[in-house]
Amino acid sequence: METTIKTENMAKKTEIRTRILNTAQEVFIRYGYGKATMDDIAREMGKGKSSIYYYFTSKEDIFKEVIGKELLSMKTRIFNEVSKQEDAREKLKVYVVERMHGLKSLKDLYNVLRTEFTAQRDYIDQTRQQTDQEEINIVTGILDKGVKDGIFHLEDTVLTSIAIVTALKGMEIPLLITETGGDNLLEQRLDRLLDVLFFGIIKR
Amino acid sequence: METTIKTENMAKKTEIRTRILNTAQEVFIRYGYGKATMDDIAREMGKGKSSIYYYFTSKEDIFKEVIGKELLSMKTRIFNEVSKQEDAREKLKVYVVERMHGLKSLKDLYNVLRTEFTAQRDYIDQTRQQTDQEEINIVTGILDKGVKDGIFHLEDTVLTSIAIVTALKGMEIPLLITETGGDNLLEQRLDRLLDVLFFGIIKR
DNA sequence: GTAATTTTGGACCGTTTTAGTCGAATAGTC
DNA sequence: GACTATTCGACTAAAACGGTCCAAAATTAC
Numbered sequence: 411m412e413t414t415i416k417t418e419n420m421a422k423k424t425e426i427r428t429r430i431l432n433t434a435q436e437v438f439i440r441y442g443y444g445k446a447t448m449d450d451i452a453r454e455m456g457k458g459k460s461s462i463y464y465y466f467t468s469k470e471d472i473f474k475e476v477i478g479k480e481l482l483s484m485k486t487r488i489f490n491e492v493s494k495q496e497d498a499r500e501k502l503k504v505y506v507v508e509r510m511h512g513l514k515s516l517k518d519l520y521n522v523l524r525t526e527f528t529a530q531r532d533y534i535d536q537t538r539q540q541t542d543q544e545e546i547n548i549v550t551g552i553l554d555k556g557v558k559d560g561i562f563h564l565e566d567t568v569l570t571s572i573a574i575v576t577a578l579k580g581m582e583i584p585l586l587i588t589e590t591g592g593d594n595l596l597e598q599r600l601d602r603l604l605d606v607l608f609f610g611i612i613k614r
Numbered sequence: 615m616e617t618t619i620k621t622e623n624m625a626k627k628t629e630i631r632t633r634i635l636n637t638a639q640e641v642f643i644r645y646g647y648g649k650a651t652m653d654d655i656a657r658e659m660g661k662g663k664s665s666i667y668y669y670f671t672s673k674e675d676i677f678k679e680v681i682g683k684e685l686l687s688m689k690t691r692i693f694n695e696v697s698k699q700e701d702a703r704e705k706l707k708v709y710v711v712e713r714m715h716g717l718k719s720l721k722d723l724y725n726v727l728r729t730e731f732t733a734q735r736d737y738i739d740q741t742r743q744q745t746d747q748e749e750i751n752i753v754t755g756i757l758d759k760g761v762k763d764g765i766f767h768l769e770d771t772v773l774t775s776i777a778i779v780t781a782l783k784g785m786e787i788p789l790l791i792t793e794t795g796g797d798n799l800l801e802q803r804l805d806r807l808l809d810v811l812f813f814g815i816i817k818r
Numbered sequence: 819g820t821a822a823t824t825t826t827g828g829a830c831c832g833t834t835t836t837a838g839t840c841g842a843a844t845a846g847t848c
Numbered sequence: 849g850a851c852t853a854t855t856c857g858a859c860t861a862a863a864a865c866g867g868t869c870c871a872a873a874a875t876t877a878c
Contacts, residue, residue, distance in 0.1 A: 423824095445649045447865060458827035460868080469866065623847090623853085651836060662856035664839085673837065 434472045484512035498556030639680045688716035702760030
């Protein structure tokens with residue numbers, strides 16, 4: 411009975427933390443990190459500002475957790491979509507498209523690339539570096555399967571996956587910064603990228 | 615020659631003022647009046663903050679001019695759309711719909727109803743009062759035409775138009791504050807309002 | 819019922835940001 | 849050259865903001 415109540419209390423605390431994170435995300439999206447205030451977040455919650463500080467250490471703390479949960483969510487989505495495909499070519503295609511779409515929604519979240527808040531950007535870059543190895547592992551696994559199935563002709567799948575991930579990173583800024591066109595334009599450009607990628611791989 | 619150059623200089627000054635107002639409007643829409651800064655506006659212009667103060671007295675001065683030009687633009691649009699109709703019933707319908715649509719876009723502009731910046735809201739309310747008489751005159755004109763054409767049966771068109779304008783005002787907050795649904799929902803609710811209005815008028 | 823713990827929020831503090839001003843520099847006109 | 853128009857970074861005072869404090873309220877434990 412006693413542990414049950416304590417468990418409920420822990421769950422309630424987690425629930426309130428989640429609500430704060432979701433509210434903070436809306437406020438960060440609407441105003442950007444800089445202009446969003448702790449008072450804004452508290453007001454949307456219907457609570458006092460100090461109450462927010464009871465659950466989180468600082469504004470930056472909240473921001474990092476919001477980014478973290480979005481990255482995790484994005485990674486989960488990518489993994490699920492890639493797992494659904496059988497063909498290695500489709501796996502790679504889905505991986506690229508989901509990755510870029512995920513980043514696009516992250517752009518809306520922190521609005522940092524545009525407004526140059528270096529501190530947050532550094533943090534995002536740093537967080538992204540942690541997932542680099544994971545990305546390379548995913549792409550290497552896809553390429554290995556393709557070679558095994560006779561679809562791809564590659565000597566070194568690890569080096570190739572590094573090249574692919576690096577190319578994707580290099581495309582992030584130009585692709586995401588561009589305001590013109592909606593998802594359709596992004597889709598078209600990604601298709602073109604994949605064509606080049608496949609021709610380059612398949613033709614050898 | 616001399617007056618020509620001075621005229622050009624006046625035109626250039628007006629052009630720069632217009633560009634400042636348009637830029638300010640974008641910044642106000644994005645961040646709201648409170649969070650929008652003079653530095654934001656200047657940066658979007660590619661100018662120094664002091665340059666803005668060369669053309670405008672204050673941030674509030676700019677805000678009032680932005681609101682003023684939007685209200686004027688809205689009134690012009692309403693007048694033009696109402697003038698295009700022949701039937702008094704259609705005139706009234708178009709008037710109501712254009713009026714509410716115009717207010718909806720103004721809501722986006724200043725974001726004040728939601729964030730309760732009293733100073734700006736008072737100013738907007740005050741500005742709106744100035745146009746009240748104009749609204750009553752427009753609606754009275756429409757009702758007079760309807761009575762003349764035998765479509766409406768009314769004893770006192772002026773009193774009725776006051777009632778209609780008051781009813782529209784009373785509906786502004788609930789209609790515009792509601793986030794749910796797009797223009798379609800607004801259109802439906804306005805149609806329903808008009809049905810009630812017409813049945814109430816036409817059935818007597 | 820009382821004590822302990824958890825949660826809350828307005829007041830406060832130190833720092834940062836912002837509206838607005840100043841004065842010098844540059845550009846344009848006569 | 850004199851005068852006017854325009855520009856902008858530095859500066860000031862006031863306001864805003866992140867974060868803390870501490871008492872009160874609410875909840876839980878005994």
